[in-house]
Amino acid sequence: MSTPSPAKHREARAAVVSIWVQATTDRQFGTNSYLIEDEDTKDAVIIDANLEPGLMIDLVGKRDANVKAILLTHTDIDHVAGLSALIAELGSIPVAVHDAERHVLTEGKPLRREFGASTGPFENVVNLAEGETFRAGSLEFQVLHTPGHSPGGVTLKIENNLFTGDALFAGSIGRSDFANSNGRALLDGINEKLLTQPDDLVVYSGHGPATTIGRERKTNPFLS
Numbered sequence: 403m404s405t406p407s408p409a410k411h412r413e414a415r416a417a418v419v420s421i422w423v424q425a426t427t428d429r430q431f432g433t434n435s436y437l438i439e440d441e442d443t444k445d446a447v448i449i450d451a452n453l454e455p456g457l458m459i460d461l462v463g464k465r466d467a468n469v470k471a472i473l474l475t476h477t478d479i480d481h482v483a484g485l486s487a488l489i490a491e492l493g494s495i496p497v498a499v500h501d502a503e504r505h506v507l508t509e510g511k512p513l514r515r516e517f518g519a520s521t522g523p524f525e526n527v528v529n530l531a532e533g534e535t536f537r538a539g540s541l542e543f544q545v546l547h548t549p550g551h552s553p554g555g556v557t558l559k560i561e562n563n564l565f566t567g568d569a570l571f572a573g574s575i576g577r578s579d580f581a582n583s584n585g586r587a588l589l590d591g592i593n594e595k596l597l598t599q600p601d602d603l604v605v606y607s608g609h610g611p612a613t614t615i616g617r618e619r620k621t622n623p624f625l626s
């Protein structure tokens with residue numbers, strides 16, 4: 403018998419999870435949404451829902467990805483505006499968010515008192531908690547609470563990839579001039595939870611190009 407047992411097959415796959423990442427970017431705010439897919443199982447998640455959900459829906463169709471959940475790095479309107487359209491297309495899959503911004507989704511309240519815009523309310527809202535693993539099909543994300551740009555800002559880690567939302571950008575960091583921002587917390591979170599990661603980890607931000615932890619540690623002018 404040369405056919406491997408199911409248990410052995412699972413073991414082999416777990417050792418080499420092949421993660422595929424692609425961004426779609428809206429033209430109004432340049433906000434990135436990401437499709438993250440396990441190339442073996444086709445299980446996938448979307449991180450953030452920018453203002454052009456049609457781009458993401460097209461990408462999901464092209465990849466034939468099986469989207470299990472939508473994860474939010476935070477709930478600024480440019481990161482959640484596309485949620486209704488994604489859910490209408492993909493069905494009522496869980497939408498995961500940190501507890502500190504849960505009300506933005508469940509009650510349809512704006513995150514910022516400076517802006518009126520909001521979306522929702524949404525029903526299938528689940529929790530992203532610091533230090534916990536979020537599982538979506540065969541994908542497993544480690545949740546790092548990186549607040550400061552907003553109270554419930556999180557970074558999501560899978561394999562060699564960090565999705566930092568608006569905490570850390572290539573060559574910059576997130577705004578902290580809103581009423582519910584906290585510049586000290588933003589820098590503390592970046593220093594303690596992101597810059598402590600290995601140099602070769604790829605950083606996928608809420609806006610702009612990808613970078614690495616090593617490059618930001620050496621060259622980001624806001625972190626020296």
Ligand SMILES: [Zn+2]
Nearest residue numbers: 478480568608
């Ligand atoms: Zn943003």
